[in-house]
Amino acid sequence: MYNVEIETTTELTQDLLNCLLDIQQQIPEFDKPYSESEYQLRLNHKPILIMFIKVEGELAGFKLGYELSNSTFYSWLGGIIPEYRNLGLAQQLLQAQESWARKSGYQYIEVKTLNRFSSMLAMLTASRYQIINMTQATDKIENNKMELQKSLI
Numbered sequence: 156m157y158n159v160e161i162e163t164t165t166e167l168t169q170d171l172l173n174c175l176l177d178i179q180q181q182i183p184e185f186d187k188p189y190s191e192s193e194y195q196l197r198l199n200h201k202p203i204l205i206m207f208i209k210v211e212g213e214l215a216g217f218k219l220g221y222e223l224s225n226s227t228f229y230s231w232l233g234g235i236i237p238e239y240r241n242l243g244l245a246q247q248l249l250q251a252q253e254s255w256a257r258k259s260g261y262q263y264i265e266v267k268t269l270n271r272f273s274s275m276l277a278m279l280t281a282s283r284y285q286i287i288n289m290t291q292a293t294d295k296i297e298n299n300k301m302e303l304q305k306s307l308i
Contacts, residue, residue, distance in 0.1 A: 157242065161251050162207045167198045171205060178207075178217055182234035184272065189232070197221060197231065204228070204255055208235075208244050215239035218248040223265065227304075228256040230266040245275075249282060257307045265304045271297035279303050 164171065172194055179185045202222040208215050218233035230252060235244050256264055266284065268275045270292075284303040292298035 157210050158212075159242075159244065159247065160209045160212075161247065162209070163251070163255065164205050165203055167194070167203060167205065174207070174214070175205070175217065175219070178214060178236070179232075179234070181236045182216075183237065184234060202259070204252060206248055206251060208248055210239055210242065210244070215242075216244050216248065218245075218252055220252065220264075222261075225260075226262040228252075228259070228261040228264050230264055245278060246282075249278065253282075253305070253307065262308050263304050263306055265302065267300055267302050269297070270299040270301065276301065 172191060175194060176188070176191060179188045198219070198221055203219065204221075205217070205219045207217050214236070216233070216235035216239060218230065220228055220230040220232075223229045230249075233245065233248060253264060264284075265287075266279065268279070270276070280303075282305065284305045286301050287304045288302040290300040290302075292300070
Protein backbone atom coordinates (compact mmCIF):
# COMPACT_ATOMS: atom_id res chain seq x y z
CA MET A 156 0.00 0.00 0.00
CA TYR A 157 1.22 3.45 -0.90
CA ASN A 158 1.39 6.44 1.43
CA VAL A 159 -1.09 8.93 -0.07
CA GLU A 160 -1.58 12.47 1.19
CA ILE A 161 -3.96 15.22 0.04
CA GLU A 162 -2.93 18.82 0.63
CA THR A 163 -5.79 21.31 0.63
CA THR A 164 -5.83 25.08 0.45
CA THR A 165 -8.38 27.80 -0.18
CA GLU A 166 -5.91 30.52 -1.23
CA LEU A 167 -4.18 30.89 -4.58
CA THR A 168 -0.57 31.97 -4.17
CA GLN A 169 1.97 32.47 -6.95
CA ASP A 170 3.78 29.28 -5.85
CA LEU A 171 0.55 27.28 -6.07
CA LEU A 172 -0.27 28.81 -9.43
CA ASN A 173 3.19 27.83 -10.71
CA CYS A 174 2.60 24.29 -9.42
CA LEU A 175 -0.76 24.11 -11.24
CA LEU A 176 0.81 25.38 -14.46
CA ASP A 177 3.55 22.76 -14.14
CA ILE A 178 1.35 19.79 -13.34
CA GLN A 179 -1.14 20.48 -16.14
CA GLN A 180 1.81 20.10 -18.56
CA GLN A 181 2.26 16.52 -17.28
CA ILE A 182 -1.35 15.47 -17.94
CA PRO A 183 -1.88 14.58 -21.62
CA GLU A 184 -5.62 15.33 -21.59
CA PHE A 185 -4.77 19.01 -21.14
CA ASP A 186 -3.84 19.37 -24.78
CA LYS A 187 -4.73 23.08 -24.61
CA PRO A 188 -3.36 24.13 -21.19
CA TYR A 189 -4.87 27.11 -19.42
CA SER A 190 -2.77 30.24 -19.08
CA GLU A 191 -1.81 31.92 -15.83
CA SER A 192 -4.26 34.70 -16.59
CA GLU A 193 -7.13 32.22 -17.07
CA TYR A 194 -6.41 30.67 -13.67
CA GLN A 195 -6.37 34.11 -12.07
CA LEU A 196 -9.56 35.18 -13.84
CA ARG A 197 -11.48 32.10 -12.64
CA LEU A 198 -10.01 31.77 -9.16
CA ASN A 199 -9.46 35.30 -7.84
CA HIS A 200 -12.11 37.06 -5.76
CA LYS A 201 -14.25 34.01 -5.00
CA PRO A 202 -14.14 31.02 -2.66
CA ILE A 203 -11.87 28.31 -4.10
CA LEU A 204 -10.53 24.89 -3.21
CA ILE A 205 -7.19 23.57 -4.48
CA MET A 206 -6.11 20.02 -3.67
CA PHE A 207 -2.85 18.30 -4.52
CA ILE A 208 -2.47 14.56 -4.06
CA LYS A 209 0.93 13.03 -3.35
CA VAL A 210 2.06 9.41 -3.45
CA GLU A 211 5.11 8.63 -1.33
CA GLY A 212 5.75 12.39 -1.19
CA GLU A 213 5.67 12.85 -4.98
CA LEU A 214 3.07 15.08 -6.62
CA ALA A 215 0.66 12.80 -8.49
CA GLY A 216 -2.36 14.95 -9.31
CA PHE A 217 -4.66 17.81 -8.43
CA LYS A 218 -8.27 18.97 -8.30
CA LEU A 219 -9.55 22.51 -8.09
CA GLY A 220 -12.79 24.35 -8.19
CA TYR A 221 -14.61 27.48 -7.17
CA GLU A 222 -17.95 28.81 -6.04
CA LEU A 223 -20.59 29.31 -8.73
CA SER A 224 -23.24 30.48 -6.29
CA ASN A 225 -24.02 30.25 -2.58
CA SER A 226 -25.44 26.77 -3.19
CA THR A 227 -23.21 25.40 -5.97
CA PHE A 228 -19.50 24.56 -6.15
CA TYR A 229 -17.95 24.06 -9.58
CA SER A 230 -15.30 21.37 -9.93
CA TRP A 231 -13.31 23.01 -12.70
CA LEU A 232 -10.09 21.06 -13.31
CA GLY A 233 -8.37 17.94 -12.12
CA GLY A 234 -6.09 15.22 -13.29
CA ILE A 235 -3.67 12.50 -12.36
CA ILE A 236 -0.20 12.21 -13.89
CA PRO A 237 -0.24 9.03 -16.08
CA GLU A 238 2.35 7.10 -14.05
CA TYR A 239 0.10 7.39 -10.96
CA ARG A 240 -3.16 6.29 -12.58
CA ASN A 241 -5.18 3.23 -11.56
CA LEU A 242 -4.43 3.77 -7.87
CA GLY A 243 -7.83 5.30 -7.06
CA LEU A 244 -6.36 8.79 -6.63
CA ALA A 245 -8.99 10.60 -8.73
CA GLN A 246 -11.73 8.97 -6.64
CA GLN A 247 -9.99 10.07 -3.43
CA LEU A 248 -9.79 13.65 -4.69
CA LEU A 249 -13.45 13.57 -5.75
CA GLN A 250 -14.55 12.35 -2.33
CA ALA A 251 -12.37 14.89 -0.52
CA GLN A 252 -13.78 17.71 -2.66
CA GLU A 253 -17.36 16.57 -2.00
CA SER A 254 -16.71 16.36 1.74
CA TRP A 255 -15.18 19.86 1.80
CA ALA A 256 -18.06 21.31 -0.26
CA ARG A 257 -20.67 19.70 1.99
CA LYS A 258 -18.95 21.02 5.15
CA SER A 259 -18.68 24.45 3.49
CA GLY A 260 -22.46 24.61 3.04
CA TYR A 261 -22.81 23.90 -0.67
CA GLN A 262 -25.85 21.94 -1.79
CA TYR A 263 -24.55 20.90 -5.22
CA ILE A 264 -21.35 20.19 -7.11
CA GLU A 265 -21.26 20.70 -10.86
CA VAL A 266 -18.63 19.47 -13.28
CA LYS A 267 -18.16 19.43 -17.05
CA THR A 268 -16.37 16.81 -19.10
CA LEU A 269 -16.10 15.64 -22.66
CA ASN A 270 -17.56 12.43 -24.05
CA ARG A 271 -14.05 11.19 -24.93
CA PHE A 272 -13.07 11.01 -21.25
CA SER A 273 -14.96 7.78 -20.59
CA SER A 274 -13.13 6.93 -17.35
CA MET A 275 -14.06 10.34 -15.93
CA LEU A 276 -17.70 9.90 -16.97
CA ALA A 277 -17.76 6.41 -15.45
CA MET A 278 -16.31 7.67 -12.15
CA LEU A 279 -18.77 10.55 -11.99
CA THR A 280 -21.88 8.48 -12.77
CA ALA A 281 -20.75 5.76 -10.33
CA SER A 282 -20.50 8.55 -7.72
CA ARG A 283 -24.13 9.57 -8.37
CA TYR A 284 -23.46 12.59 -10.58
CA GLN A 285 -26.25 13.08 -13.09
CA ILE A 286 -26.09 14.64 -16.54
CA ILE A 287 -28.02 17.91 -16.51
CA ASN A 288 -26.97 19.28 -19.89
CA MET A 289 -25.13 18.28 -23.04
CA THR A 290 -23.65 20.49 -25.72
CA GLN A 291 -23.28 18.71 -29.02
CA ALA A 292 -19.94 19.21 -30.72
CA THR A 293 -19.85 20.41 -34.30
CA ASP A 294 -17.10 17.99 -35.30
CA LYS A 295 -17.04 14.61 -33.49
CA ILE A 296 -19.38 12.93 -31.01
CA GLU A 297 -16.40 12.36 -28.69
CA ASN A 298 -16.18 16.13 -28.24
CA ASN A 299 -19.73 16.44 -26.91
CA LYS A 300 -19.60 18.29 -23.59
CA MET A 301 -21.53 16.90 -20.63
CA GLU A 302 -22.47 18.96 -17.61
CA LEU A 303 -23.12 16.88 -14.49
CA GLN A 304 -24.39 17.71 -11.03
CA LYS A 305 -24.50 15.95 -7.69
CA SER A 306 -26.73 16.87 -4.77
CA LEU A 307 -24.85 17.07 -1.48
CA ILE A 308 -27.99 17.23 0.67
